[in-house]
Amino acid sequence: xxxxxxxxxxxxxxxxxxxxxxxxxxxxxxxxxxxxxxxxxxxxxxxxxxxxxxxxxxxxxxxxxxxxxxxxxxxxxxxxxxxxxxxxxxxxxxxxxxxxxxxxxxxxxxxxxxxxxxxxxxxxxxxxxxxxxxxxxxxxxxxxxxxxxxxxxxxxxxxxxxxxxxxxxxxxxxxxxxxxxxxxxxxxxxxxxxxxxxxxxxxxxxxxxxxxxxxxxxxxxxxxxxxxxxxxxxx
Numbered sequence: 001x002x003x004x005x006x007x008x009x010x011x012x013x014x015x016x017x018x019x020x021x022x023x024x025x026x027x028x029x030x031x032x033x034x035x036x037x038x039x040x041x042x043x044x045x046x047x048x049x050x051x052x053x054x055x056x057x058x059x060x061x062x063x064x065x066x067x068x069x070x071x072x073x074x075x076x077x078x079x080x081x082x083x084x085x086x087x088x089x090x091x092x093x094x095x096x097x098x099x100x101x102x103x104x105x106x107x108x109x110x111x112x113x114x115x116x117x118x119x120x121x122x123x124x125x126x127x128x129x130x131x132x133x134x135x136x137x138x139x140x141x142x143x144x145x146x147x148x149x150x151x152x153x154x155x156x157x158x159x160x161x162x163x164x165x166x167x168x169x170x171x172x173x174x175x176x177x178x179x180x181x182x183x184x185x186x187x188x189x190x191x192x193x194x195x196x197x198x199x200x201x202x203x204x205x206x207x208x209x210x211x212x213x214x215x216x217x218x219x220x221x222x223x224x225x226x227x228x229x230x231x232x233x234x235x
Contacts, residue, residue, distance in 0.1 A: 025163065027163050027164065029234045029235050030156070030233060030235070031233050033152070033153065033156050036152055036156060036225070039230060039231055040148050040229045040230065041145055041148060041149070043229070043230035043231070044144065047141055047145065050137045050141045050144070053133075054137050057130045057133050057134045058130075060130050064127050064130065065127060151228055152225065155221050155224055159222055159225060162217050166211065166215060172211075173208055173211055176200070176203050176204040179200050179203070180200045180201055183196055184197060
């Protein structure tokens, strides 16, 4: 997972350069770490994709639980015709039979279910497979959330430390520039040697190189953290 995240950071375009790191940017301008972690988790595309996959599996479970309805059939019938009824009347002298013809209409409605016994087991297995898939995606999300959280914390600490270092290195460069100016004046008046002047220049050059390197590290930490979070990280 870390390799994937690293590739995303490496391949994504970075639109500014290390020289764009302004000395006025300070630690107080950074959003709180908890807020950055929350933003990164909310906007992570892989987490969104896994959540959509879980929702799809849940819909498939609903379909599987209703699959038995395809074996359900509704039956009905309608009859229309004449019915002959026989009535008997009895008297002390004789028994008489009278036939009557009536017209009648009848309706019949029924429901039939033709479901193989194996279908119950098959349906249960289908649901179980989808439920396992949902749990697996949840574990993947937890793993991804942990990885993203650790990356945000690492980049944030690097940026925090870098901004603090820039502050002190800038002061060091200014002090070395003043030292070079003083040494140069002494060299012009003959109270300082060329070696002393050269040493002061070397110290100044080294401090400037260290400052530029720190600015480059801070720039990378700033931009990579913005990409992980998915939005600006300064107040």
